[in-house]
Amino acid sequence: MATMAGDKLLSASSGDVRFQRIAFVLMAALFAILPLVVYPVFLMKVMCFALFACAFNLLIGFGGLLSFGHAMFLGTAGYAAAYSAKVWGFTPELAILFATGCSALLGVVAGLLAIRRQGIYFAMITLALAQMVFFFYLQARFTGGEDGIQAVPRGKLFGVFDLSSAAGMYPVVLIIFLAGFLLIWRIVNSPFGNVLKAIRENEARAISLGYDTDRYKLMAFVLSAALAGTAGGTKALVFQLASLTDAHWTMSGEVVLMTLLGGMGTLFGPVVGAAIIVTMQNYLAQIGGWVTVTQGAIFVICVLMFRRGVVGEIAHWLKRPL
Secondary structure (H helix, E strand, O other): OHHHHHHHHHHHHHHHHHHHHHHHHHHHHHHHHHHHOOOHHHHHHHHHHHHHHHHHHHHHHHHOOOOOOOHHHHHHHHHHHHHHHHOOOOOHHHHHHHHHHHHHHHHHHHHHHHOOOOHHHHHHHHHHHHHHHHHHHHHOOOOOHHHOEEOOOOOEEOOOEEOOOHHHHHHHHHHHHHHHHHHHHHHHOOHHHHHHHHHHHOHHHHHHOOOOHHHHHHHHHHHHHHHHHHHHHHHHHHHOEEOHHHHOHHHHHHHHHHHHHHOOOOOOHHHHHHHHHHHHHHHOHHHOOHHHHHHHHHHHHHHHHOOOOHHHHHHHHHOOOO
């Protein structure tokens, strides 16, 4: 009987993995085809924010840690990539790696300060740290203040592939996004990911089983910061600009909105949430400040009607993890 139950569980798990793989292939194919009908720069923006939201979801959706300061990692990476590419002459791949490393290092510092707190205290500490980082960038000379770092050169990938055009940049952004998504998928479905979920569900029980929960949470925080940095560095090269917008507290609020709207704790939810928010901002820009009001109204409606988020509701209906 136990063997039969185990075989059934294994079969169900294999079926879920197969379903996720099919969903991933469809998502990759969609992003590969869409440039034929949609402006590539808009799609690159969607992918950058989708990776940012997926990184944030790794922390809150699977680790149960609500950060209100994730914009500091996006903004730090943007400045690091822009400055290293424009002033130091880094190639695009080195600029993005440098940006990722800077955000990871900041994640270690911020994590060590915040990770021993829980709930609202953790959220407030991350918000306070993010505000400190924002005001540092506002005053620092190398950031250009309110003007930011402009005219950032995209350069040549590996010194060979010219990224100056949208057509040349798009495949690079697509590969970075898909690689980041696959890394998150691997983390979530690893023993480390299972421990994270256990901490999210009942930290006291995880501690009683012998797990050093603070160490696991710190690792998740740093991984999330690094992936957010990858998104920020890539975005800076796409738009050839690093500005205070990416480090502002409102950006931390937007990534929370993207994750909840798409489906917290799901793999594909943040991608859908990011696509919805970026599309709204792009096509409703003509109404000015009412964009924020519209976003709030749609968020309230989705919370009332789709409490699990768009993808969460679809996954619940299909009885499959997404």
